[in-house]
Amino acid sequence: MVARAYTVAFEGVEAHQVEVQCSVTAGLPAFSIVGLPDKAVSEARDRVRAALNSMAIALPSKRITINLSPADLPKEGSHFDLPVAVALLAALQIIPEDAAEATVSLGELSLDGTLVSVSGALPAAMTAATGHRTLLCPEESGAEAAWVGDAQVIGAKSLADVVRHFTGQSPLPAAQPGEITTATGHKDLRDVKGQERAKRALEIAAAGNHHFFMLGSPGSGKSMLAARLATILPPLSPQEALETSMIHSVAGLLDQGGISRNRPFREPHHTASMAAIVGGGRRAQPGEISLAHNGVLFLDELPEFSRAVLETLRQPIETGDVMVARANAHVRYPCRFMLIAAANPCRCGDMYDPAKACSRAPNCGEDYLGKISGPLMDRIDLRLEVPPVGFRDLDLPADGETSATVAARVQKARDLQTVRYAEADGIRVNADIHGATLEDVAAPDAEGRAFLLKVAEKFGLSARGYHRVLRVARTIADLEASRDIRKPHVAEAVSFRLQMTKEV
Incomplete structure (x- = not known):
């Protein structure tokens, strides 16, 4: 038997x-x-x-x-x-x-x-x-x-x-779902004084799920800005919460059965191995990029990461999933994350200050940032140089926009995208659009197209860079609830694409 x-x-x-x-x-x-x-x-x-x-x-x-x-x-x-x-x-x-x-x-x-x-x-x-x-x-x-x-x-x-x-002696009751957990913290975008352009870029990144790179001297507020991104992101939809929780369940990270509606925010140290970032190990466990699925992956001090680790991010950024191949297992994990990266202009960080910069400037900055390959940088939608904050700005009262105010605008832009891509397969936000869908929903008007073609020819934009400018322009238009993409939207998107052409 x-x-x-x-x-x-x-x-x-x-x-x-x-x-x-x-x-x-x-x-x-x-x-x-x-x-x-x-x-x-x-x-x-x-x-x-x-x-x-x-x-x-x-x-x-x-x-x-x-x-x-x-x-x-x-x-x-x-x-x-x-x-x-x-x-x-x-x-x-x-x-x-x-x-x-x-x-x-x-x-x-x-x-x-x-x-x-x-x-x-x-x-x-x-x-x-x-x-x-x-x-x-x-x-x-x-x-x-x-x-x-x-x-x-x-x-x-x-x-x-x-x-x-x-055996029917003492039947067990059905288990009840755990609580929906919410983040508890006191971080607010209002805490960041100055850096208005960086805040604008952060809002655009949150609205369209765009990758964002910040370059600036130590203490300019890059990490502070990244930490407050979570406060302006919309909560996970039920489908996204289930997808993310399944990955965290396999990794054993769910806290007492609670399902979180907050988007993951992962910030691995630059000493993390390739298996820790991409996934792997003896049982092919999910890595940081998969644990950040539907959320944020923050890589501080980007050039300090291993070159091999950085290069492995290129394919997951494009496809939204990663194949962990081992001798005894080939496992696929989803990893649709928003990459937020930050870096100093050079190893000492003082290249922009003539009084402190070393004698090797600007070659030291070129060598340091040269660890970030061009193909990887080409996949990042928004690039911004974050200037140091003056001492006088630090004494100003915190009277900027709160995270709740910015989050409301981001939510409205996301709602427009949810309706727009309701019938599209595999597309949820503007950062996902491609092919015929990109041509349909992100085509600028005649003036905007002429401006973009001129910029692409002058600065030698790649085909990927051209399309990423269109995606960012679509997000900027959504933040203004504009159906059409006009020249100002394209110009702002281009400004975030070309600002660091000389530095990186």
Whole structure:
């Protein structure tokens, strides 16, 4: 007799259904797990045996074989403990076989039978809903999985609770979704004194999801501006929140099952490795660019990052996803992020101050910024030199626009884009438009087109640069609620494109 239970194997943010087959036959006593398990899965037999012993359930002196089907799909992680235990309990006729087959389970077992939370409950719940099965998971993971409304989710504290639930002695209640978390902070765009042009660029970047590069001396406010970008971005839509939470669930970053409507803001240090930024490692985990999906990736001191790391950003910026290729896995992760980068003009940062600049200026700046390749810079929509703030400006009262005021304008511009691209496949914001859609929605009027052609010919804009100017101009027009893209919109977009032509 073969008893069956179900679980999942993760490949990126996708959870593939796995059938756990258990056979108890006559022969020399043995407990083996087959089906391409990794070390953590193979060790499940010892954890399951100890957990059953803690419940006074002794394994028979027979040959126990667990098969994880499909056998050619790699199985990784400790979440296979619970489904192995469920299949074994069904094979021993301790719990009903039909109940085990109607359940997708995942969870790690302690030696005393306590269930330990695992990552990936949210995508596992989506797989369970697709197969019209109930998801059984540790209680701590239930709040996260319950956000998938189409799936019934049961959270248990221990293996004993699971047995009592399946046998009808003490049915477990359905898990409830966790709370929607909101950011708590006191940062406001009003705190930034001066830098009006930088604030304008930040607003445009937020409205159209455009990449933004700031160049300026130390202390000019680049990091301060970037940190306040989150305060003017619109909240995640339900679809975006689910996409982002699935990635964070696989990475084990969801806090007590709460789903956040705030856009991710990731700021890795410049010493981060390629695997940390792009994704990888032994289990091909998502990197910072995927954890920033639908949010912001802030790279401070951009030239200090490894050249190889920076060059790997070129393809994800264009396609919105990244393929993490390893010898035993090829995993695709989404990574539609907004890149905000900042850099000093040179290594010491004082090139613009004649009294402090070294004797190598301006060659020191060219060498320093030369670490940023032209193809990478060509993919950045907005470029701005951020000048130092004068001491007198610092004494002025904070009477600028608040983040709430700017956020309202950004939200109106995003609403226009939502309506405009409602029927477009794969396009949500102006930064995504391409091809025929770009020609339809971002074509300037005759005066604006003539101006742009003249600029493109004079400054040698690439085809990518030409199209990115059109996207930014479309966003500027949306901020003014203008249906047409006129010459002033194109001129402002061009000004952010060409301002740093000599420096970078």
